[in-house]
Amino acid sequence: xxxxxxxxxxxxxxxxxxxxxxxxxxxxxxxxxxxxxxxxxxxxxxxxxxxxxxxxxxxxxxxxxxxxxxxxxxxxxxx
Amino acid sequence: xxxxxxxxxxxxxxxxxxxxxxxxxxxxxxxxxxxxxxxxxxxxxxxxxxxxxxxxxxxxxxxxxxxxxxxxxxxxxxx
DNA sequence: TTGTAGACTAATGTCGACG
DNA sequence: CCGTCGACATTAGTCTACA
Numbered sequence: 001x002x003x004x005x006x007x008x009x010x011x012x013x014x015x016x017x018x019x020x021x022x023x024x025x026x027x028x029x030x031x032x033x034x035x036x037x038x039x040x041x042x043x044x045x046x047x048x049x050x051x052x053x054x055x056x057x058x059x060x061x062x063x064x065x066x067x068x069x070x071x072x073x074x075x076x077x078x079x
Numbered sequence: 080x081x082x083x084x085x086x087x088x089x090x091x092x093x094x095x096x097x098x099x100x101x102x103x104x105x106x107x108x109x110x111x112x113x114x115x116x117x118x119x120x121x122x123x124x125x126x127x128x129x130x131x132x133x134x135x136x137x138x139x140x141x142x143x144x145x146x147x148x149x150x151x152x153x154x155x156x157x158x
Numbered sequence: 159t160t161g162t163a164g165a166c167t168a169a170t171g172t173c174g175a176c177g
Numbered sequence: 178c179c180g181t182c183g184a185c186a187t188t189a190g191t192c193t194a195c196a
Contacts, residue, residue, distance in 0.1 A: 004132060011131070025159060036191050041161070048189060049131055051169080052090070053083060055149075067153055071146035104178060115172050120180070127170060130188080 008046040010076040016044045018062050032061035087125040089155040095123050097141050111140035
């Protein structure tokens with residue numbers, strides 16, 4: 001099953017890293033991405049996996065493309 | 080909302096194109112990606128948007144990375 | 159500012175069937 | 178081989194509240 005746990009982990013780590021690099025609060029990021037803070041929080045705590053539209057929104061909030069964001073997740077997955 | 084309809088459309092088009100390029104049947108692709116044929120069918124007919132794990136599985140079945148697959152979707156979105 | 163959680167709605171994904 | 182669909186289970190995502 002290639003373990004969703006690993007994926008949850010990678011997404012959480014990448015998201016938090018990007019957010020902290022930019023000194024974004026969860027609330028600010030949520031507003032920029034047009035998401036609830038609850039969602040950001042849950043992704044970072046590995047309680048939820050973002051859907052494709054959410055990935056795109058988050059990538060947009062970070063000023064990058066969704067494929068770039070996914071690439072970072074894949075890189076983290078292979079560690 | 081950046082319209083989910085456009086996204087549904089782009090994903091459907093990219094998936095079908097890749098599948099037909101490789102002469103994969105829906106059933107074969109579903110087996111390779113460890114998904115139901117129903118899911119492949121629904122994505123191609125814009126009834127469902129794939130989640131991140133599903134995107135990764137489909138990309139794997141096509142022998143490409145998820146970021147590469149997402150990139151193709153983004154390219155199609157910008158047309 | 160973040161972690162946590164409950165209750166809820168919406169969407170995803172499966173199985174099985176039929177044409 | 179594909180389009181379609183209903184019933185169902187699972188997961189994503191929101192809102193609210195509290196430490």
